[in-house]
Amino acid sequence: MSSWGKYKPNESGKNSWSQEEAFEKLTTFCAYQDRCPWEVRRKLHDKGIKDEPAEQIITELIAEEFVNEERYARAFARGKFRLKKWGRNRIRMELKMREIPESLIRKGLSEIDPEEYYDTLLTQTEKKWESTHESDSFKKKYKVTQYLMSKGFEMDLVKEAVESLQSQ
Structure with missing residues (x-):
C-alpha cells in the first residue's frame, strides 16, 4: 500500500496530515529548497493544519534550521x-x-552585485528594444520602459539605460 493511503481528505477535498506526518513531510519540503514561514503556513493550511498546531510545527522547523x-x-x-x-x-x-x-x-x-545588476538591466533593455516593433520612437521608449519597470527595475536606472541605448 502506498504512503498516500493513510491520508484522509479535509474539507477542501485535499489530503490532510497529522502533526507528526506534517513535520516529516515539511522537513523534506524545506530541505529541497529554502522556504519561509509564510510558504510553510500555506502548505500546512492546504493540508488542514491551522492556527496553534501550524505555528508549533513552524517553530520546530525554525529551531532545527529547516526554515531560516x-x-x-x-x-x-x-x-x-x-x-x-x-x-x-x-x-x-x-x-x-x-x-x-x-x-x-x-x-x-545586498546579495545582488550593483555592477552585475546594471549590466543585467542594460542587457534586458537591449533585448526588449530589439524585440519591440514600434515605428514611433516615443512609443517604443515607453513600451521598453514599462516592461523594465514591470520587471522591478528602478525608474531612474531604467531611464538611464534606455537613454544610453538611444545615444549609441
Whole structure:
C-alpha cells in the first residue's frame, strides 16, 4: 500500500496530515529548497493544519534550521535576479508579500552585485528594444520602459539605460 493511503481528505477535498506526518513531510519540503514561514503556513493550511498546531510545527522547523528567513531572503533575491532577471523593486515586493521583515529584505537585496545588476538591466533593455516593433520612437521608449519597470527595475536606472541605448 502506498504512503498516500493513510491520508484522509479535509474539507477542501485535499489530503490532510497529522502533526507528526506534517513535520516529516515539511522537513523534506524545506530541505529541497529554502522556504519561509509564510510558504510553510500555506502548505500546512492546504493540508488542514491551522492556527496553534501550524505555528508549533513552524517553530520546530525554525529551531532545527529547516526554515531560516534570512537564508531564504538571500537565496530568493539571488535566484530571482539571476534566473528571472527581476529588479530590486519586484524582489522587495515579493518578499514583503511573503511577510519577510524589512531588515531581512535589505540583507537579501545586498546579495545582488550593483555592477552585475546594471549590466543585467542594460542587457534586458537591449533585448526588449530589439524585440519591440514600434515605428514611433516615443512609443517604443515607453513600451521598453514599462516592461523594465514591470520587471522591478528602478525608474531612474531604467531611464538611464534606455537613454544610453538611444545615444549609441
